[in-house]
Amino acid sequence: MTPLDALPEILSHTGYLAGGFGINMLISVVSMSVGTVIGVAIGRLRHAGFRSLEVPSRFATNICRNVPSFVLLFYMASMIPSEITVAGSIHAVPLWIKATLALIFPVIGFSSDQSLGYFAQREAGLSGARETFVVAWAQYFLIIIMASATASVIGADEIVGRANTIIAQSGGNSFLITMYLYVSIWFILSGLILTSVIRTVSQRVSKIE
Amino acid sequence: MLKALVTMLAALWLIWMTDPVAAQSDVPPELQAQMPDAPTGRMAHVLQRGSLIVGVKDDYPPWGMRSETGELIGLEADLARDLAKRMGVGLELQAVSASNRITRVNQGIVDVVIATTGDTAERRKQVDVILPNYYSSGVVVYGRRDADLEGWDSLRGEKVCLNRGAFYNRVLEEDYGIDGQYFAANRDSQLALKQGRCVGWAFDDTALAQLIRAQGGAGDYEVMNDAILVSPWAVLVAQGEGQGDLGRFLSDMIGEWHAGGRILALQDQWGIPRSTYVEAAHETWQATKAGSPVCARNPATGQHPATCLGDNPVQGVPAADPPAWVAGLFETTGIDLRAVASPYNFNRLLRALWLTFSLSMIAIVGALVVGVSLSVLQVSLERLGRIGRLLTLPQRMLITVARMTPPILQLYIVFFGLGGILGNAQGFAPGSFAIASIILSLYAGATNTIILSHEMTSVSANGQPVLARLPGAITRGFDGLVATCVNIVKAAGMASAIAVSELVSTVDLLVSEGADTTTMMNGLLIFYFLFVLSILWVFRALRRRLVST
Known part of the structure; x- marks a missing residue:
């Protein structure tokens, strides 16, 4: 079986894979937005120069920035209950929520550092600080989208997990490479769309400045 | 009715x-x-x-x-x-x-x-x-017919594919002297075997016998006869x-x-x-x-x-008393290092530490070299007008693919896809460590290229020669570069997908083999906290030097 022979079968699963990719996007967008808000707030505190707040906010940033998301995923998987009881009936906590919580931490660390740099550059009167922040933020958004592909480690139902299910269904490795190439195209296309949107936004931002 | x-x-x-x-x-x-x-x-x-x-x-x-x-x-x-x-x-x-x-x-x-x-x-x-x-199963080895796998002795010192989490892996390495190559799932071990990355795949006789039956007994592969560790x-x-x-x-x-x-x-x-x-x-x-x-x-x-109810359970790990200080540490503090105190596990952890350290260093240096050279090339070519921009096309494509494909997929595609093609064509397949180093360097390097080329073109230094703009670009984009490098250090754990037994996957494996979860996970957390902190410290020192010059 050549890689191309597998293509029609893989394409027939497009709808199922698209659903999985939706989860990747959900994980990325939620963790990026929540993490940025918290991170910028911490960055502001670090910049403000309050002695009493500096040490804890720097420590919080270090923890968030330095710990690999795999370790955080593991913590989330074991610390957050897998089921909750609401009004006598038991509901499973979706695994994408655990994955999102795990990815919020690195975003906090990143945006705390990045916003501290932004505030410092602004204070020094350097131009383009906002644009630098936006470019770096967009790069990090991409990194988080790529990291969402590892959420299947804890069983989250995202595109790579679904791709693995289809590979198992086909009876093993006969089209592993073709499948992964196809999944890569999804990521590349979304990356291209994201960067073009960010480019437009950052051009507007630089005009405002 | x-x-x-x-x-x-x-x-x-x-x-x-x-x-x-x-x-x-x-x-x-x-x-x-x-x-x-x-x-x-x-x-x-x-x-x-x-x-x-x-x-x-x-x-x-x-x-x-x-x-x-x-x-x-x-x-x-x-x-x-x-x-x-x-x-x-x-x-x-x-x-x-x-x-x-x-x-x-x-x-x-x-x-x-x-x-x-x-x-x-x-x-x-x-x-x-x-x-x-x-139910019950024993361990056999599955390999090519022409590999002449006769008895476990013929495998001493040979690379054998193993599935992560099987209880007998340690016995096979320690007592039978095989060189274990760890993969996450059956399909990966099987694929690695097909591509000649190991001489055999040690797994349950039940599953492998079924695999042979599915091939009608006519395939290129066979199962070694004597099952052990039933x-x-x-x-x-x-x-x-x-x-x-x-x-x-x-x-x-x-x-x-x-x-x-x-x-x-x-x-x-x-x-x-x-x-x-x-x-x-x-x-x-x-x-x-x-x-x-x-x-x-x-x-x-x-x-x-x-x-x-059956016989006594199999002993997957030789029973041994931990050293006195390890036992004492556990009794007084609750820190449980008993499982990692054995020479076998300790050496495994040490090797994993070394692999993580060297892979991280190579990836950081690689990512910076890729970032600086590609951004300089790109900005220089772009100054040549339309033809120059056309010449940047291949590298732009490389950057796009490298930073917009999840590294875990890149590792799989290059290791099993490209590696398989190279292995079949020339009999040489690049090793997993080399592949991981290149992929991680390119992935982070692509992001660094974007950051640096952006800083080099956006400043009001249009008249300056390209190389002269570099220090300023590095200074302004410093936080972004550092974030990318830190990220690649943390992402190095993915290399375990292609049998690089680095720290995160080794700790995961030790936990699945019975090491204390709390001690190991907190140990990993503290290690990375300090490791990244020291990397940041080096970067900060570099920045001070850069600014002073």
């Missing part, structure tokens, strides 16, 4: 009667599993939820696999269905792997695991094992549930399966040759003495006779 209803009811009755689950008529009542009157613990939880969640394999045909429509099916899935029916609840099957099944059941994500789990002394400390055992399989429940209602019910159900020949029937149904282990268990559980079944629970003790 009434007649139709009666016919339907009669048909339902017939289905009910012929259903092997509802009533195994040949099983004496003493051996039929009963639901408790007032269920407690996990059993009560399952009943309240209204469904039983069972973890099964999805890559172990025909014990656990995916149907063409994606459902989990197989011999073990059928056993799970028996359980749910008898409990009167729905069934939800979830795929588990050798390295996560114990964690999943202990975390309460699944209620029960029926997933080809070998019963070992170490596992009995980690999770509650349900007795009697229900161990029975056990159903698992979370720690503390084994003696509870759920554990007792499962134990009775397995006894009933043996007594009624249910597993033998399933073997026939799935086209698996009857195993002597299951036949022997059937015989044991069928035996009667003075008209009553030998294996029934003793009314006085409430236990099944020990002879019906």
